[in-house]
Amino acid sequence: MYNIIPNGPLQLNTDYSVTFSGAKDLAGNAMTAATFNFKTTAVADTTPPVTTASPPAGAYTSAQTVTLTANETATIYYTTDGITAPTTSSTVYTSPIVINSTTILKFFAKDVAGNSETLQSLTYTISTLDTTPPTTVASPTGGKYTGTQTVALTANEPATIYYTTNGTDPTTSSTVYTAPISIAATTTLKFYAVDTAGNSEAIIAIKTEVYTIGTQATTGIWETSNWDGALWGP
Ligand SMILES: [Ca+2]
Numbered sequence: 001m002y003n004i005i006p007n008g009p010l011q012l013n014t015d016y017s018v019t020f021s022g023a024k025d026l027a028g029n030a031m032t033a034a035t036f037n038f039k040t041t042a043v044a045d046t047t048p049p050v051t052t053a054s055p056p057a058g059a060y061t062s063a064q065t066v067t068l069t070a071n072e073t074a075t076i077y078y079t080t081d082g083i084t085a086p087t088t089s090s091t092v093y094t095s096p097i098v099i100n101s102t103t104i105l106k107f108f109a110k111d112v113a114g115n116s117e118t119l120q121s122l123t124y125t126i127s128t129l130d131t132t133p134p135t136t137v138a139s140p141t142g143g144k145y146t147g148t149q150t151v152a153l154t155a156n157e158p159a160t161i162y163y164t165t166n167g168t169d170p171t172t173s174s175t176v177y178t179a180p181i182s183i184a185a186t187t188t189l190k191f192y193a194v195d196t197a198g199n200s201e202a203i204i205a206i207k208t209e210v211y212t213i214g215t216q217a218t219t220g221i222w223e224t225s226n227w228d229g230a231l232w233g234p
């Protein structure tokens with residue numbers, strides 16, 4: 001048997017005495033009682049905390065609510081401006097952080113012994129799911145012109161624009177617009193755009209602009225380069 005003084009769960013900074021007695025060997029000889037003394041002391045905490053973010057950094061298609069959790073009792077400080085490194089003067093984490101747009105979340109935890117975690121910097125990229133086709137416009141628009149026109153096509157978001165100048169409907173196999181188009185003779189320009197999410201403007205309509213290039217006759221009557229007999233006023 002053994003007897004420990006004082007009895008009960010071990011406490012910090014306490015002297016203990018443990019006595020072993022009563023054991024006998026196979027021949028029946030009783031052991032000599034033996035006593036051991038020890039004292040409990042606290043081991044200094046020199047280990048910084050480790051903070052985990054959930055969900056982790058990454059690309060998301062909706063707003064995220066980020067929870068920060070330290071692996072021991074600690075205070076977590078953070079910033080969301082993407083620039084300022086947090087200090088113990090920064091915002092203290094008390095509840096999950098709502099991230100609505102692309103954000104760099106910087107944070108560190110400091111435990112009760114004063115150990116600070118190495119700064120963490122996590123980037124959350126929020127891109128709302130795109131289901132809207134782009135809209136493309138031509139400048140100048142179609143019409144009657146007396147000289148060569150340089151036509152720029154512009155989509156209202158990052159997109160690939162396909163076009164034809166022979167009157168056929170463009171497809172993704174058609175010419176990709178990379179620079180303004182020079183139109184020197186009467187031309188039917190057809191075009192549409194596909195955005196980076198794959199939404200096609202063509203499901204709404206392929207755009208058509210007709211550029212009629214002519215000369216203004218001395219009589220004040222328009223004549224076209226492929227004149228079809230129609231006469232236009234000046
Ligand atoms: Ca610690």
Ligand SMILES: [Ca+2]
Nearest residue numbers: 130132133195
């Ligand atoms: Ca879009």
